[in-house]
Amino acid sequence: MTSAASAPRRIDRGRSGYKTVERKGFDAVLAAVTAAVTAGVVGTLIVWKLDRLSRKGIGQAGKVLDDIEKAGGHLVSVVDGLDTSNDSARMVVAMLAELARSESMNARTPPAADDIRAWCQACGVEGQTDDLIASLRTVEDMWIGWRRMERAGLKQAQEARLPLFERTRRFRSYSSWFVPGLIQTHGYTEAVLRAVQRRRVEVDDVADAVAVRMERQRVLYEGDRRFAFLVEESVLRNGLGGTDVQEEQLSHLLTVGSLPSVSLGVVPTRTHRSRMPVEGFWIFDTEQVNVELVSGYLTLTQPSEVAAYADTFTELADMAVYGVKARALITSAIQSLR
Structure with missing residues (x-):
């Protein structure tokens, strides 16, 4: 009962709020x-x-x-x-x-x-x-730790997301870490998933998981779907997979960014930003948000929460560059590899 800066914090970890126990x-x-x-x-x-x-x-x-x-x-x-x-x-x-x-x-x-x-x-x-x-939705439905989600391997985790991608018509994706999965190359995906597998997954089914993610990319070319991708400029220079993998991935961005159903924006690295980078997230139509955090995968469906991420996406999109300017940043990143 004080100011936010000096407010005391009280925690009853593991204590029931229903049972008659000491709290x-x-x-x-x-x-x-x-x-x-x-x-x-x-x-x-x-x-x-x-x-x-x-x-x-x-x-x-x-x-x-x-x-x-x-x-x-x-x-x-x-x-x-x-x-x-x-x-x-x-x-x-x-x-x-x-x-x-x-x-x-x-x-x-x-x-x-x-x-x-x-x-x-x-x-x-x-x-x-x-x-x-x-x-x-219970907390268990909203939040799932990576180790639980991937305990049977990466392939199953990738397959579990396919129905959501197939029924979605409007995709919005923001990433401050790496290129979004739908527009990754085979080599880049392999580098990302291999790093994940080495860090936290006992089962080595990376090759199968890569194949599932590549197959999922067909939604880019089917139906009347629309895609808006935003990446931080730092994503273009994150070094994942080495020089050859990076150059192939960046060249692929130039190609996929020209698709009529795709909007690709790059948020330039600069001072005096009006909005700082945030965690990577996907918005599926106006029904669901998925957030990828260090420790797990969060699913949000409350309209107010979905709206909050939509507003954040709009703010970041307003800061991004597109078309010729975005291609210039990508091309500059490619040239820096040579």
């Missing part, structure tokens, strides 16, 4: 709230997700919220996108608190989409319906 982090938060009420201090309680605060329903969550508001403060839930300084947020907090309790009571069986719609209608927050229905 030192939660108890410390309650003590801080009580002290804030007594002192009349205005502040903010920030939680990662509302069900991390409590799974005992509105009784417990509501008391915390009441005490915070008595101190003139408010509650912020990062993942849920809630800030109780907004009038409608308290209704949503009540609903999410009860849903978390119900989920725990019923062996973690999530509510149905119709239940969410009914709650939203009853609480007068129909505008939250789509986001909350998307939140029905």
Whole structure:
């Protein structure tokens, strides 16, 4: 209950928010709230997700919220996108608190989409319906570590993504690390996947995985699909695979960038950027975002989260160069290899 710069952090790692167990982090938060009420201090309680605060329903969550508001403060839930300084947020907090309790009571069986719609209608927050229905996805569905995803080998992981690519009509891809898979050459893909296999995968099926990724590239030439690729200029000079592989890949970018269905932008390296590089991500139509992080693969379907990545893509796209200017940067990178 203080400024963001000096706010204390409380963690109850591995402690249930539903069972009757000792939660030192939660108890410390309650003590801080009580002290804030007594002192009349205005502040903010920030939680990662509302069900991390409590799974005992509105009784417990509501008391915390009441005490915070008595101190003139408010509650912020990062993942849920809630800030109780907004009038409608308290209704949503009540609903999410009860849903978390119900989920725990019923062996973690999530509510149905119709239940969410009914709650939203009853609480007068129909505008939250789509986001909350998307939140029905469990954490396990949203996040998967690379070792789990690739434990049977890289080929299976590559095959698992094919249906998504086949049903998508509009692709947006941003990369600050390497050339996106759909526009990689065979040699470049082999270098990327070989590095992955050596680092974290026991099964060596790199050749098969490369073949699957190459076959997936057929979506570039089928149907009425549209593709927008953005890469940081540093991607053109990352050295993956050595000189010959790099030159072949960069030359391929010049070719694929001329396809009528493809937009290829390069974000130049320069000072005074209005937006810094971010993690690599794909946006599939307007339904789903996939984010590749160092430790795993994140799938986002909440409309607000998809929209946030779409906005980020637009900002980065506005900073990029295209056509002749993009080709000049790629050609310069090729010449630097010789």
